[in-house]
Amino acid sequence: xxxxxxxxxxxxxxxxxxxxxxxxxxxxxxxxxxxxxxxxxxxxxxxxxxxxxxxxxxxxxxxxxxxxxxxxxxxxxxxxxxxxxxxxxxxxxxxxxxxxxxxxxxxxxxxxxxxxxxxxxxxxxxxxxxxxxxxxxxxxxxxxxxxxxxxxxxxxxxxxxxxxxxxxxxxxxxxxxxxxxxxxxxxxxxxxxxxxxxxxxxxxxxxxxxxxxxxxxxxxxxxxxxxxxxxxxxxxxxxxxxxxxxxxxxxxxxxxxxxxxxxxxxxxxxxxxxxxxx
Numbered sequence: 001x002x003x004x005x006x007x008x009x010x011x012x013x014x015x016x017x018x019x020x021x022x023x024x025x026x027x028x029x030x031x032x033x034x035x036x037x038x039x040x041x042x043x044x045x046x047x048x049x050x051x052x053x054x055x056x057x058x059x060x061x062x063x064x065x066x067x068x069x070x071x072x073x074x075x076x077x078x079x080x081x082x083x084x085x086x087x088x089x090x091x092x093x094x095x096x097x098x099x100x101x102x103x104x105x106x107x108x109x110x111x112x113x114x115x116x117x118x119x120x121x122x123x124x125x126x127x128x129x130x131x132x133x134x135x136x137x138x139x140x141x142x143x144x145x146x147x148x149x150x151x152x153x154x155x156x157x158x159x160x161x162x163x164x165x166x167x168x169x170x171x172x173x174x175x176x177x178x179x180x181x182x183x184x185x186x187x188x189x190x191x192x193x194x195x196x197x198x199x200x201x202x203x204x205x206x207x208x209x210x211x212x213x214x215x216x217x218x219x220x221x222x223x224x225x226x227x228x229x230x231x232x233x234x235x236x237x238x239x240x241x242x243x244x245x246x247x248x249x250x251x252x253x254x255x256x257x258x259x260x261x262x263x264x265x266x267x268x269x270x271x272x273x274x275x276x277x278x
Contacts, residue, residue, distance in 0.1 A: 074105030133184025
């Protein structure tokens with residue numbers, strides 16, 4: 001446990017990006033400006049510590065990946081580059097995919113999107129206990145994250161440059177960690193045993209509440225039914241937030257053409273097209 005904590009602290013310090021413009025009495029190398037990005041990254045670190053103590057049934061969950069930890073280099077760059085201010089719209093996904101966020105640290109972040117559209121480059125570490133069937137190769141991963149390709153590909157076509165998407169919106173996951181069984185099969189949070197799921201969801205609920213408060217969003221778009229269920233349970237009494245459901249881009253839901261058509265219709269029906277344009 002001590003080695004795990006030391007490894008995590010080393011990862012955070014090695015991958016930290018420091019800023020210029022520090023006050024005269026602070027070394028610029030160690031200066032980090034206050035604001036939404038740093039507040040979120042601090043919250044992420046606090047949330048990781050809470051999740052460290054969770055126990056999961058080994059018969060169902062053999063490997064737990066926390067890309068906010070080992071892929072902090074990618075995640076922190078994503079946050080600092082694209083969350084410089086409050087956002088009108090917050091997309092909330094389920095949890096990291098094996099070939100998306102697990103590789104890059106970015107929600108739905110398939111490698112090509114991260115490198116070519118978001119223009120982010122970084123070295124990614126590996127989880128402390130890596131599943132042989134789900135290796136983490138970072139930006140060298142050649143397997144396409146199909147959900148991420150659909151999701152970001154759709155908005156790339158609508159917005160052109162990534163900055164145009166992030167001008168009004170940001171994307172996070174309800175649950176920041178991924179689960180795999182012994183064979184490497186993905187285990188989603190709703191498939192966990194009840195006691196483990198309830199403990200996990202309590203932490204995730206608190207995390208999402210604080211994120212929404214930080215970004216001051218007016219609209220939450222839930223990507224998938226599980227995300228919708230959790231978001232509605234948290235903000236059921238909050239009349240200031242408009243909660244919308246968007247079909248998950250997973251190939252299991254349907255063909256790419258059908259999903260793209262549904263996504264286009266979703267923007268039109270909810271009068272959101274104005275926020276996603278060049």
